[in-house]
Amino acid sequence: MTLRIGVIGTGMIGSDHARRIQTVLAGASIVALSDVNIDGARAVQSEIAPDAVLYSTGEELIASPDVDAVLITSWGGTHAQYVLAAIAAGKPCFCEKPLATTADDARRIVDAEVAYGKRLVQVGFMRRYDAGYRLLKKVVDSEIGTPLMVHTAHRNPTVPEQYVTPMAIHDTLIHEIDVFRWLLDDDYVSAQVVFPRASRHSHAKLADPQIVLFETKKGVRIDVEIFVNCRYGYDIQCQVVGEEGLANLPEPMAIVTRKDAKVQNAILTDWKDRFVDSYDVELADFIQAASRGTAAGPSSWDGYVASITSDACVEAQEKAGQIIDIALPERPSLYN
Incomplete structure (x- = not known):
């Protein structure tokens, strides 16, 4: 039917x-x-x-x-x-x-x-359905020991003029917020945002780049670089460091060429192509x-947790450098 x-x-x-x-x-x-x-x-x-x-x-x-x-x-x-x-x-x-x-x-x-x-x-x-993330989760679950740290980046070549600082959380980081919980089978307990030197390609209402730091219930430390005017392409990076080894998110498939005394491959520029x-x-x-x-x-619970976490991250933007606690209610049994 x-x-x-x-x-x-x-x-x-x-x-x-x-x-x-x-x-x-x-x-x-x-x-x-x-x-x-x-x-x-x-x-x-x-x-x-x-x-x-x-x-x-x-x-x-x-x-x-x-x-x-x-x-x-x-x-x-x-x-x-x-x-x-x-x-x-x-x-x-x-x-x-x-x-x-x-x-x-x-x-x-x-x-x-x-x-x-x-x-x-x-x-x-x-992202939970992306082949690369699924391969990464399989390795994290079985091959590198207990996860200790996660180093990640979410980079866009450019964003529209109306893109402002909080959108780095609600529109960009929101995917990392969800996929890390799934990848680590964990939840967040705090968030912190720090701002490095600003890119000249940004504007007055957008602090770019920025770094978000999470701590999870299990004690994993996560750093996320958000850089939405990186110019060179759409680039999603994720490295999980475990007790016995580390694992990197695979790069998208691309042809490597040798030409004009260079070895190179193309980098995607459109998020729709990366996750099509x-x-x-x-x-x-x-x-x-x-x-x-x-x-x-x-699930709805995942969406709710992402909303609570993103609100905490925006507060952390407004209170740059301060650690903001993330408190979650008890998860209903429907979502266990």
Whole structure:
């Protein structure tokens, strides 16, 4: 039986996910679309899903008896209302990050899902599905001994002028916040932000680069370099140091050339190219679970913890150099 999916939010990521479901993956079809920009929804209907029905609101789409599951790819401020509506309707939903723009709203989602009694929400933390990170986790779990330290970097070639200091946490670091918890099977207890010498390619409202320092419950120390105007490319680095050895995140596959007295290979410049395959895998996981009436992968709890942690990191930005405690409530048994 084909899973009937409705998409709320038909911008860049929404249209890309719709295309992926319609043309790449098996087991599902786009049957409904909704966006505040109706022309955007019509364009996706015309180009990708001609049989999809257009709905004027996300709530109407969720309530439709012709929709089995929901993809929420609208702007972040609307995520909580649509996720809560999907839970109330008993329909599995995939929500792109962030789960919610406040920790309070994320907690409301967790409470609603726990009250429903079954997982219905998958959050779009796609790095857990990246082949390189999965290889790294396998090695960390079995080959290098107890993890002691993690050294990482998240570098973008450039960012738009409207990108400001807190966005380094909410828009950039958010992926590291989630993937390190998964990689180490651990949680954070504190965060600190320090600012090195500023790049001349930044601007007055963006402190760039910056370094975020975490401590985990198990005592692992993590340093994350965030450098969003590095100029040379999109570069994700991660090295885990264990008691018996260390492991590095594999570099993306690239052809090495020898030319003009140089040995070199290309570096990616677009985040979509770096993680393109992981989007396929995460949505295939969603389709499989939603077809059983549930959800898998990163959960509402993961989204809630990421929200609490990112709020602490922004506070650490504002209080540069100070260590900010991160206190998590007890995890409901639904997410164990």
